[in-house]
Every structure is written in C-alpha cells, then in structure tokens.
Amino acid sequence: MTNKQLLLIDDDVEFTGLLSQYLSPQGYQLDVAHDGESGLAMAKGHKKYDLILLDVMLPKLDGFEVLKKLRNSHLTPVLMLTAKGDDFDKIFGLELGADDYLPKPFNHRELSARIKAIVRRMENVPNSTIQQILSLGDVVLAPATMQVKCQDNALELTGTEFSILHLLMLNHGNLVSKNELSEKVLGRKMAAFDRSIDMHVSNIRRKLAVFSSEEKIKTHRGAGYLYVVQG
Numbered sequence: 001m002t003n004k005q006l007l008l009i010d011d012d013v014e015f016t017g018l019l020s021q022y023l024s025p026q027g028y029q030l031d032v033a034h035d036g037e038s039g040l041a042m043a044k045g046h047k048k049y050d051l052i053l054l055d056v057m058l059p060k061l062d063g064f065e066v067l068k069k070l071r072n073s074h075l076t077p078v079l080m081l082t083a084k085g086d087d088f089d090k091i092f093g094l095e096l097g098a099d100d101y102l103p104k105p106f107n108h109r110e111l112s113a114r115i116k117a118i119v120r121r122m123e124n125v126p127n128s129t130i131q132q133i134l135s136l137g138d139v140v141l142a143p144a145t146m147q148v149k150c151q152d153n154a155l156e157l158t159g160t161e162f163s164i165l166h167l168l169m170l171n172h173g174n175l176v177s178k179n180e181l182s183e184k185v186l187g188r189k190m191a192a193f194d195r196s197i198d199m200h201v202s203n204i205r206r207k208l209a210v211f212s213s214e215e216k217i218k219t220h221r222g223a224g225y226l227y228v229v230q231g
Contacts, residue, residue, distance in 0.1 A: 003027060003029060004027065004029065004050040004051070004119055005028075005029050005031070005047065005048065005049045005050050006023065006028050006029065006030045006031070006049060006050065006051050006052070006053060006115070007030075007031050007032075007033065007039070007043055007049045007051075007052045007053070008030055008032050008033070008052075008053045009032075009033045009034075009036065009039030009042075009043075009052065009053065009054050009063070009066065010032070010034070010053070010055040010058070010081065011034045011035060011055065011057070011058055011059055012055075013034065016032045016034070019108075019111075020032065022108050022112075023112070028115070031047070031049075034059075035058055035059045035060040035061070036058040036059065036061025036062060036063065036065060036066045037061050038060075039054070039058070039066055040066045040069055043070050043074065043076060044070065044073065044074060048076075049076055050077070050122065051076070051078075051115060051118055051119060052070075052076055052077070052078045052079070053079050053081060054066060054078050054080055054081065054098075055080075055081045056080065056081065056082050056083065056089050056093070057083075063093070064092060064093065067080070067093065067096045067097060067098060071096060075156065075157070075159065077099045077118050077119075077122060077158070077159050077160070078098045078099055079098070079099060079100050079101065079115065080093040080098040080101040080102070081101075081103075081106075082101050082103050082104065083103065083104060084103040084104055084105065089101070090195075090196075091195060091199060094195075094199035094200065094203075095202075095203070097158050099159060099160040100114060100117075100118060100160070100186055100196065101196070102114055113187070113188070114187075114188075116187070117186060117187025117188065118159070118160075118187075120187070121159060121160070121163055121187065122159050134166075134169045134170065136169055136172055136227070137214070137216070137229045137230055138150055138151045138211075138212055138214075139208070139216065141162075141165065141166060141169055143166060146159070146162050150208055150210075150211040150212050151211045151212060153210075153211045155207050155208070155211075156207070157204065157207065158203075160185060160186070160200055161200055161203055161204050161207075163184075163185045164181055164185050164200050164201060164204060165204050167180075167181060168181075168217060168225060168227040171227065172229060173227070173229075174226070175220055175225070175226050176225055176226070176227075177223060177224035178190055178197045178198075178223075178224050178225070180224070181197050181224070181225070182194070182196065182197055185197075185200075201217060201225055204217065205217055214230045215228070216228060
C-alpha cells in the first residue's frame with residue numbers, strides 16, 4: 001500500500017495542506033488542484049492516479065461536472081467529498097460514477113480507511129484467486145483484465161461496479177445481501193439509509209440494458225440482489 005498516486009481536488013488550501021501532511025507518511029503521493037478545471041486536466045493527463053478525492057463545491061467546474069467529464073474517458077476510482085447530510089450530493093455523485101462518498105467534516109482515520117478499501121479492491125480484483133472467466137448467458141466477465149462484455153459489446157464499468165457484478169455472478173442463483181456487498185466491495189458495513197450499493201447496481205443494470213433486454217439482476221427488497229440466467 002505504498003507509493004500510491006492520489007489526486008485531491010479541493011479549493012480549501014488549508015484543508016489540502018493538512019491532508020497532505022496526514023497522508024504522505026502513509027506512503028501516498030498526493031497531487032493537489034484547487035479548482036475543477038485544473039483538477040480535470042490533471043485527472044485526464046499523462047500521470048496515472050490510483051484514486052481521485054473530489055470535492056463537490058469547486059470554482060470554475062463543480063465536482064459533478066468534473067466527474068461527468070472524467071467518466072467520458074477515464075474509469076479512475078473517485079471518492080466524492082460531499083456536504084454532511086446532503087443526500088442529493090451522495091446519490092447524484094454515485095449516479096455519475098463515483099466509487100464512494102464521504103461527508104464533510106470527516107475523521108481522518110475514516111478517510112484513510114476509505115482510501116485503503118478502494119485501493120485494495122483495485123489491486124485485488126485482477127489478482128483474485130478466482131481467476132476463471134465467468135460466462136453466464138450473454139455476459140462474459142474476465143477478472144484478470146477487469147473486462148465485461150454483453151453480447152460481445154464491451155461494458156465500461158467502474159472498479160466498484162465491476163466488483164459488485166463479479167460477486168453477483170460468482171453467486172448466481174443465490175441471494176447476496178446488501179451488507180455482504182458493502183463489506184466485500186466497499187470495505188465497510190452498510191449504514192442505515194445508505195443507498196450506495198443500490199445506486200451502483202442501478203448503474204450496472206443501465207449499462208447492461210444498452211445491449212440486452214433480459215433482467216439479469218433481481219432485487220429482493222430489504223434483503224439483497226440475485227443474479228439470474230434466463231433459460
């Protein structure tokens with residue numbers, strides 16, 4: 001977990017300075033941008049980042065616009081920094097393809113835990129002990145390359161979406177609880193009223209629906225999700 005490249009996009013100079021001092025001893029290389037335009041340029045530049053920490057309220061381009069434009073070409077993991085208690089920010093960020101969110105103000109230890117969970121997931125999926133290609137109906141998932149195809153068409157999934165689909169397909173025909181998905185994919189227990197998993201599953205369904213009309217992920221309200229193979 002050392003020498004990971006992080007990009008922090010936040011206009012609070014004092015906050016970014018404190019965060020740099022906190023994260024650097026943990027082995028993270030942190031670059032900082034103080035507005036949406038420069039942050040987007042850095043995120044889409046030649047340097048490959050392991051994770052982007054993205055504030056919502058930014059000058060020039062807000063965090064949502066940055067994320068929307070970034071997702072047109074890049075699947076770099078994004079942790080949104082949202083206003084505490086603002087459910088709209090959380091849900092909208094997840095809809096646009098954020099991997100997770102953390103409300104401000106937050107405990108630095110909680111931020112560190114979220115960063116570790118996302119980075120670890122991105123490291124572990126290609127190195128999973130379960131390396132076999134999964135082929136269920138018209139969907140093919142390759143863990144080693146993190147590629148998914150539906151009817152031979154490539155799906156552009158974020159790392160979080162890929163991990164959720166992978167877990168559901170591994171357990172096809174069996175119900176997977178939301179809490180299990182949250183713990184194994186997001187690295188945390190699901191809090192009350194947390195809709196993160198729901199939004200990620202909704203994004204997966206929307207992307208699958210572009211190429212297939214079959215319902216592949218069924219919801220068991222209050223319980224979890226079930227991946228089914230038609231026929």
